Amino acid sequence: MAEPSAKRSPAEASEEGFPHFATQAIHSGQDPDQWRCQAMIPLISLSTTFKQNSPAVLSGGYEYTRGGNPTRKVYEDCLAACENAKYALSFSSGLASCMSVINTLSSGDHIVCCDDVYGGTNRYLNRVVARMGITTSMVDCSNADNVAAAIKPNTKLVWIESPTNPLLKLCDIKAVADAAHSANKDIIVVTDNTFMSSYFQHPLDLGADIVMHSITKYMNGHGDVLGGALCMNSKDLYDKLYFVQYAVGAVQSPFDCYMANRGLKTLAVRMKQHQKNAFAVARFLEAHSRVERVVYPGLPSHPQHELACRQGKGFGGMVVCFIKGGLEQSKTFLSSLKVFTLAESLGGFESLAELPSRMTHASITQEERTKLGISDTLIRLSVGLEEEEDLLTDLEQALKKAVPDSLL
Numbered sequence: 558m559a560e561p562s563a564k565r566s567p568a569e570a571s572e573e574g575f576p577h578f579a580t581q582a583i584h585s586g587q588d589p590d591q592w593r594c595q596a597m598i599p600l601i602s603l604s605t606t607f608k609q610n611s612p613a614v615l616s617g618g619y620e621y622t623r624g625g626n627p628t629r630k631v632y633e634d635c636l637a638a639c640e641n642a643k644y645a646l647s648f649s650s651g652l653a654s655c656m657s658v659i660n661t662l663s664s665g666d667h668i669v670c671c672d673d674v675y676g677g678t679n680r681y682l683n684r685v686v687a688r689m690g691i692t693t694s695m696v697d698c699s700n701a702d703n704v705a706a707a708i709k710p711n712t713k714l715v716w717i718e719s720p721t722n723p724l725l726k727l728c729d730i731k732a733v734a735d736a737a738h739s740a741n742k743d744i745i746v747v748t749d750n751t752f753m754s755s756y757f758q759h760p761l762d763l764g765a766d767i768v769m770h771s772i773t774k775y776m777n778g779h780g781d782v783l784g785g786a787l788c789m790n791s792k793d794l795y796d797k798l799y800f801v802q803y804a805v806g807a808v809q810s811p812f813d814c815y816m817a818n819r820g821l822k823t824l825a826v827r828m829k830q831h832q833k834n835a836f837a838v839a840r841f842l843e844a845h846s847r848v849e850r851v852v853y854p855g856l857p858s859h860p861q862h863e864l865a866c867r868q869g870k871g872f873g874g875m876v877v878c879f880i881k882g883g884l885e886q887s888k889t890f891l892s893s894l895k896v897f898t899l900a901e902s903l904g905g906f907e908s909l910a911e912l913p914s915r916m917t918h919a920s921i922t923q924e925e926r927t928k929l930g931i932s933d934t935l936i937r938l939s940v941g942l943e944e945e946e947d948l949l950t951d952l953e954q955a956l957k958k959a960v961p962d963s964l965l
């Protein structure tokens with residue numbers, strides 16, 4: 558098969574964009590005139606291959622779906638616009654997009670990664686990528702000086718989450734990007750923007766080179782698509798990553814592209830409501846006698862609240878609390894919830910609760926978890942779109958069941 562670079566025109570949505578986020582998310586890339594039938598809603602093009610009138614002449618613009626697909630193009634154009642990026646690529650999962658970035662590296666390269674990172678990213682870097690001769694230093698990136706100190710002559714990538722999963726620590730994206738680029742301008746800074754979504758934070762505007770998303774979470778928002786995305790402004794980076802996407806093949810299916818594109822249409826309204834409910838939950842828990850401590854970047858008690866106010870347009874829908882007691886209390890609390898569901902994942906319309914030490918971050922060693930502060934009483938809440946009063950009533954009854962008066 559021919560080399561892919563000439564086979565499609567990349568998204569250049571920001572050059573013709575709309576001034577406000579909600580309008581971008583609804584209209585970018587969606588022009589009905591691109592379809593002969595002028596459909597308002599993008600068509601799902603399930604075809605894996607496309608007719609050529611003459612060998613290697615693509616009159617319809619597409620060759621083979623791994624290299625490009627009309628439904629994927631609509632969605633990627635919209636994604637790029639949402640992230641204030643020139644280009645976007647979509648993948649079959651968040652980790653597949655992570656893998657595609659790593660596939661631009663070579664044996665002997667070095668990565669700096671924030672120590673509090675999604676357990677799956679940690680596992681991939683330290684237990685899979687490490688076998689390929691690529692080393693990773695896990696450092697506390699909430700202080701950009703630690704990033705500067707960890708950079709080596711062979712460092713090619715800095716990977717951060719902000720807020721981090723699960724402790725909701727913030728990285729100063731601009732300070733981290735400046736530290737990395739002043740050490741070596743060719744270092745690629747990736748920000749995993751999953752927790753904030755494109756609605757609340759635009760890391761490319763702050764100096765990051767690539768924004769990564771687990772689309773599975775807020776961006777799709779309905780718990781029915783596994784997906785990942787990479788957004789960037791550099792054509793050179795886009796070409797490299799597009800080549801990897803085509804060569805490796807971890808692309809998003811046309812149907813999932815259609816679904817995630819639909820999810821983006823309501824991102825703005827969903828995120829506002831997620832945040833409203835998250836504030837209510839965080840304030841309720843912070844005032845609760847059965848709760849030891851609450852972490853939510855929107856609360857003044859968050860140690861980086863000032864950075865949270867400066868860096869993004871909001872604080873998101875994730876809340877962490879440490880309940881009083883131990884593992885027994887956490888288990889009883891989680892299994893007593895009736896509106897929140899005990900499950901992994903986050904960012905959907907339904908409220909979820911989980912225990913990172915035994916679930917999403919169980920692949921990290923006990924020693925590392927202890928060092929990071931991921932204890933057995935750390936409960937992670939993904940606050941959904943249910944009625945606020947029902948959420949608070951649910952938390953109240955579960956806390957009462959789980960934490961006895963003797964522990965107050």
Ligand code: P1T
Pocket residue numbers: 650651652653675677678718722749751752770771772773783784785901902903917
């Ligand atoms: O699950 P997947 O779409 O492959 O995305 C991986 C991923 C990447 N980055 C962050 C910040 C994430 O939270 C995730 C997935 N996280 C969960 C499933 C979870 O419950 O935390």
